[in-house]
Amino acid sequence: MNKREQGPVERFLWRDRYFGVPRWVVGGVLVGVIVCVALVRGQVTITDRVRAVVEGFRHSSVYVEPGAPPTVNADHVRQVLGDRPIVVAILSEEPMPPSGKPLVTAGLKLCDDIANLVPTNLVIVYGNEPGKGYKPAFCVGPKFTNEDHPVNASNFDFVLIAKAETAWKYRASPADLTPQVEEYVLAYDAQAAKDYPDSVPRRGAVPDKLATGEIVLSLGGIVAACVAVFFLLHLAARAVGRRTPRNRRQLATGARLSRIGEYVMSADPQGAEQAEVARQYVLVLQGHESGANVERQVEELERRIR
Numbered sequence: 387m388n389k390r391e392q393g394p395v396e397r398f399l400w401r402d403r404y405f406g407v408p409r410w411v412v413g414g415v416l417v418g419v420i421v422c423v424a425l426v427r428g429q430v431t432i433t434d435r436v437r438a439v440v441e442g443f444r445h446s447s448v449y450v451e452p453g454a455p456p457t458v459n460a461d462h463v464r465q466v467l468g469d470r471p472i473v474v475a476i477l478s479e480e481p482m483p484p485s486g487k488p489l490v491t492a493g494l495k496l497c498d499d500i501a502n503l504v505p506t507n508l509v510i511v512y513g514n515e516p517g518k519g520y521k522p523a524f525c526v527g528p529k530f531t532n533e534d535h536p537v538n539a540s541n542f543d544f545v546l547i548a549k550a551e552t553a554w555k556y557r558a559s560p561a562d563l564t565p566q567v568e569e570y571v572l573a574y575d576a577q578a579a580k581d582y583p584d585s586v587p588r589r590g591a592v593p594d595k596l597a598t599g600e601i602v603l604s605l606g607g608i609v610a611a612c613v614a615v616f617f618l619l620h621l622a623a624r625a626v627g628r629r630t631p632r633n634r635r636q637l638a639t640g641a642r643l644s645r646i647g648e649y650v651m652s653a654d655p656q657g658a659e660q661a662e663v664a665r666q667y668v669l670v671l672q673g674h675e676s677g678a679n680v681e682r683q684v685e686e687l688e689r690r691i692r
Contacts, residue, residue, distance in 0.1 A: 436496070439475045439511075440503045444592045453478035457520065458512055459564045466571050471530065471589045473504060474567060477513040479520060492516055493523030505529035506590035508542060508574070510567065522566055530587075541577050549573040635681070636674075642684050643671055649691045663690055 435451075442449030447467045448460045454476045463474055485495035497511040505527040512522050524547050531539045550566070550573040557565035578586045650664045670683045 435477075436499045436503065439477075439500050440592055442475075443473050443504055447472065447589060448474045448476065451475070451477045453480070454512075455479055455520065457561060457563045458567070459562075462564055463567050466568055469588045470571065470574065471507045471527075471587050472510065472571065472574065473500075473507050473589070474510045475500060475512065477511065479514045481514045481516045484516065491518075491523065493521065494525060497523040497525040501525045501527040504590070504592055506587070510570065512563065520560075520563075522563070524570070538581075541581060542574070546570070546573050546577055549576075636677075639674055639680065639684055642688065643667075643674060646684070646687050646691065647671075659690070663687060666690075 438451070439449045446464060447470075448464050450460045455478075458474075458476050460474075460476060467474070482492035482496055484492050487495070493511055493513050493515050496513065497509050500511065501507070501509045506529045507527045508530060509525050509527065510522050511525075512520065514520050515523075524543070526539055526543050530542065547570070550570040553572070554566045554569040557569070646663075646667055650660070650667050666683070666687055670680045670687060673680045673683070
């Protein structure tokens with residue numbers, strides 16, 4: 387398309403530039419960044435909480451969030467855990483946000499988020515489950531079992547929790563939940579002795595590049611959104627550019643038909659030529675209103691009324 391064929395929209399899209407870049411490209415990038423920032427901001431609460439928990443595990447097997455209730459004895463739990471691959475997060479009584487999934491509790495969602503960042507450990511998270519009160523959630527890191535230790539991971543999931551719960555229900559109370567961890571550790575030792583007769587696994591280190599990975603993911607999301615918006619705007623601009631010349635032609639044709647209509651209304655209706663022009667005018671007007679291309683018929687009518 388040359389410059390003479392470009393409409394005002396296309397000239398706006400391609401001739402108006404910022405630093406040599408078409409304005410619509412800059413706009414697409416800005417919209418993409420705004421969308422990504424909005425999405426990331428919506429996840430800041432969970433992300434910051436998970437990061438704080440995982441960073442706390444660098445220095446201890448137990449993380450205590452500010453404002454956490456004294457229902458779990460953190461010092462005693464540290465002694466009980468030793469160097470076992472088990473970490474415990476004791477959160478405040480602020481209700482955990484819902485998981486957004488019908489069969490996943492808020493505590494389990496938060497536990498899984500943490501376990502993905504300490505993948506070689508078993509994770510216990512104490513928090514305020516909406517509608518259920520302050521209680522623990524248990525999950526298994528995705529790399530707790532691997533090729534070096536090919537055991538059934540479910541042995542350390544529901545099976546282990548069920549065994550521990552059978553024992554702690556006679557010891558734990560709403561004011562003292564520490565026995566839950568004690569019985570969980572005893573159940574773990576019994577299961578690990580069966581699955582790891584030669585070498586019981588020990589707690590793994592927290593990855594050093596936690597923050598870097600999150601930044602890369604965030605930037606990747608921004609780039610993906612920018613690219614998506616870029617192409618959406620590009621397609622929209624091309625569609626508008628294609629429709630605009632047609633709209634202009636329809637308006638111009640309507641104006642020409644109006645002038646022909648004025649002639650038809652003012653001319654002598656008794657004349658044979660005028661009657662034929664009136665008949666053709668009605669037919670052309672109907673075609674124009676239906677969206678048909680009546681350019682040739684309009685030119686013929688204009689020639690006849692000159």
